[in-house]
Amino acid sequence: MRTSDVYLTGIGVHLPATVSVTWAVQNGRYPADHVDLHELTGAAVAGSLPAPEMGLLAAEEACDRSGQDPKNVDLLLYADSWHQGPDGWQPQYYLQHHLTGGGPLAIEVRQGCNGMFGALQLAAAYLQGVRSPDRARTALLVAADNFGTPLIDRWRMGDGYIAGDGASALVLSTERGFARVAxxxxxxxxxxxxxxxxxxxxxxxxxxxxxxxxxxxxxxxxxxxxxxxxxxxxxxxxxxxxxxxxxxxxxxxxxxxxxxxxxxxxxxxxxxxxxxxxxxxxxxxxxxxxxxxxxxxxxxxxxxxxxxxxxxxxxxxxxxxxxxxxxxxxxxxxxxxxxxxxxxxxxxxx
The missing domain is CATH 3.40.47.10 (Thiolase/Chalcone synthase)
Incomplete structure (x- = not known):
């Protein structure tokens, strides 16, 4: 999809401290024969810090870097691939409560590892479709996950990768920014x-x-x-x-x-x-x-x-x-x- 006049004005990231593969091998968490085979060196591990809290930290940094007042965001998309909190609760409203207020349309994007791409596509279409002549439209895209739960083993999550915790955020705007979503x-x-x-x-x-x-x-x-x-x-x-x-x-x-x-x-x-x-x-x-x-x-x-x-x-x-x-x-x-x-x-x- 060709995007016109959709720009990045801010990026935010929250990465917790990393735990080394060496530690994981020494503690029986990661196969020793995978070290040279895959050449991975570590994973960011958040401990008990909830994914939505990491998402909030990344979103705050993205808004601060862009100079964007989060209260004026028109769209909030929250992408995730692992459990976020209590069943029956959705994490995007945590960001509305603590950052944007109740004004923007807020939606959780459940597209696994490609959730940020799905959010980017949806946001670009939204911004191009509802643009008004009197002010630019903005979207806040957030992704966050903490894999440190009993139902998954981050060190053996898949062949050739290990799971890291963290969050990222993008501020998109129809006003010119430092980068263009081409x-x-x-x-x-x-x-x-x-x-x-x-x-x-x-x-x-x-x-x-x-x-x-x-x-x-x-x-x-x-x-x-x-x-x-x-x-x-x-x-x-x-x-x-x-x-x-x-x-x-x-x-x-x-x-x-x-x-x-x-x-x-x-x-x-x-x-x-x-x-x-x-x-x-x-x-x-x-x-x-x-x-x-x-x-x-x-x-x-x-x-x-x-x-x-x-x-x-x-x-x-x-x-x-x-x-x-x-x-x-x-x-x-x-x-x-x-x-x-x-x-x-x-x-x-x-």
């Missing part, structure tokens, strides 16, 4: 939804009977073909093909080619996954990825790409005219992509 897009390989479901029953839902989350086991069942008649391999090939097609469409919508991509913000996965599933297919070297940073904090749910963008800005690795390709994959299987053009360096940048 394009954003998504596609689903729907027949691969079994990849994250496995043969687990849909009812009763796992958390209601204290069933732990085991993505590796579900993926094994999917690849083995016990639940899809052997269709798993074909679905995996379609995921690869659809990823490349999505990137090509999104770059075309942004009006650039691959040669104009300065950096790629992908999932915080192992080196071999980032290299073989992302950088090699795109024809780009690993030096254009943000893997060296992502390996230190873990897979942050829906925040990987925004936190990476913030890192690139704060460490002076971007200059005006650069284009950042943000690419993600999540349950669904959904594939998401966005192109961010840097217009000028914000004062809080490196």
């Amino acid at each position: 394009a954003v897009g998504a596609v689903a390989v729907a027949e691969a939804e079994e990849m994250h479901r496995g043969d687990e029953p849909l009812f009763p839902p796992g958390p209601t009977v204290c069933r732990t989350l085991d993505f590796p086991a579900r993926n094994t069942e999917f690849k083995r073909g016990s639940i899809n008649g052997g269709a798993g391999t074909g679905a995996l090939l379609r995921i690869h093909g659809q990823t490349l097609a999505l990137v090509e469409r999104t770059l075309a919508d942004a009006g650039i080619g691959m040669s104009a991509v300065t950096r790629v913000a992908y999932m915080n996965y192992s080196r071999e996954i980032v290299e073989q599933r992302c950088m090699v297919p795109l024809g780009l070297p690993m030096s254009r990825s943000v893997w060296d940073f992502g390996r230190t904090v873990g897979h942050l749910g829906a925040s990987d790409q925004v936190v990476a963008l913030n890192h690139l800005l704060c460490t002076g690795q971007l200059v005006p005219g650069d284009h950042v390709l943000m690419l993600g994959v999540g349950p669904g299987v959904t594939l998401s992509c966005a192109v961010i053009e840097i217009l000028w360096m914000p004062p809080w940048g490196g």
Whole structure:
């Protein structure tokens, strides 16, 4: 989707202190043979700090950096991929209570690891659709997760990644900002939804009977073909093909080619996954990825790409005219992509 006159005016991040993979190995939490294989070094661990509180901290920083009065935000989207608090309660209202007030439309986006992309697409469409001549419209996008709960093991969450806690936030506006959302897009390989479901029953839902989350086991069942008649391999090939097609469409919508991509913000996965599933297919070297940073904090749910963008800005690795390709994959299987053009360096940048 080509976006017109949608800008980033602020980014906020909250990352708790990291716990090293060395500690996890010494305490029997992480397989020793995975250290050299995946080259991950640690994960951000929030302890008992709730995800919505981290989201509030990130949102406050984003609003402060943008000079945006949160009371004047028109749209609040809250993305998450893990449990946020009491059942029957929704986290976006925590931010309304403590930050924005009750004015903006507030919606929780449940799209797993691609939640921030879904929020970006929805917000861009909203801003372009309800723009009024007398004032700019703004949206606050927030993502937050704390995986330190009994139903998941962050150190064995999946093959080639470990779960990190953290939060990120974006302030979008139709007023010119330091970066432009040039394009954003998504596609689903729907027949691969079994990849994250496995043969687990849909009812009763796992958390209601204290069933732990085991993505590796579900993926094994999917690849083995016990639940899809052997269709798993074909679905995996379609995921690869659809990823490349999505990137090509999104770059075309942004009006650039691959040669104009300065950096790629992908999932915080192992080196071999980032290299073989992302950088090699795109024809780009690993030096254009943000893997060296992502390996230190873990897979942050829906925040990987925004936190990476913030890192690139704060460490002076971007200059005006650069284009950042943000690419993600999540349950669904959904594939998401966005192109961010840097217009000028914000004062809080490196």
